[in-house]
Amino acid sequence: MNVQQLAAALSAHFGPKVVVLASGLDGTVADLFPEERASVAHAKEKRLAEFCTGRRLAHQALERLGLPPTALPMREDRRPAWPEGVLASISHTKGVAVVVAAHKGDAELLGVDVELDQDLAEHIHRVVLTPEEQAFINAADPSRRGRLALAHFSAKECLYKAQYPVTETFLEFQDVDLTLRDAEFSGVIHKPAAAQKLPPRLDGFWVQVGGWLAAGLRKP
């Protein structure tokens, strides 16, 4: 597992306007502002490390954007309460937390998702994939199907996080039609409450690097 390789690959894809930070899951409560502590008052060890590492990276990302130190408590809809003028996204999975952040003038939508680079369990395929996406995967070499399914999963999670601040709308996996290509994806959201507030198609990227599979989306 190589956190710096992951950060470098994400940074290359997101471009210079986006701050990308990644770290192993070594955060502790000492990294939190008092206002952030209530969110993990009853958290078990794993969740505590994920949350604290994510918040530490988020604080650093805001500093890189030239903003003063700011507490980022969890909102009722579970996303962090980012300061006005900032778009950002957090993801964590085994061994790593990632934060991406930008000024609103430099991004209209911003999302990231990181997963362990392993096949998506087959019983989850029909939850995540539309019939057309399933057909696309079935046409691929059998040795690639599990990873392609994981790439769909990660891209949809990334897209969900990117669209949420604009639409404040919950999406099911089946609300999104994804077209996956080598290293890129395009998503079309069908749920009207979200679709009417977004461009008709959202484009992003996906990478396999350092032991993880990650998806990213930045709409300039």
Ligand SMILES: CC(C)(COP(=O)(O)OP(=O)(O)OC[C@H]1O[C@@H](n2cnc3c(N)ncnc32)[C@H](O)[C@@H]1OP(=O)(O)O)[C@@H](O)C(=O)NCCC(=O)NCCS
């Ligand atoms: C948010 C979600 C997409 C990913 O959460 P996860 O599986 O724990 O995975 P990640 O670690 O990658 O992301 C968690 C982070 O997402 C962020 N997040 C949570 N809710 C969010 C929202 N509504 N919008 C944007 N970001 C959100 C938080 O920063 C959270 O980390 P934190 O609690 O430490 O701050 C998932 O939990 C969720 O809410 N799913 C429901 C919607 C969905 O998945 N639909 C299918 C895809 S279209």
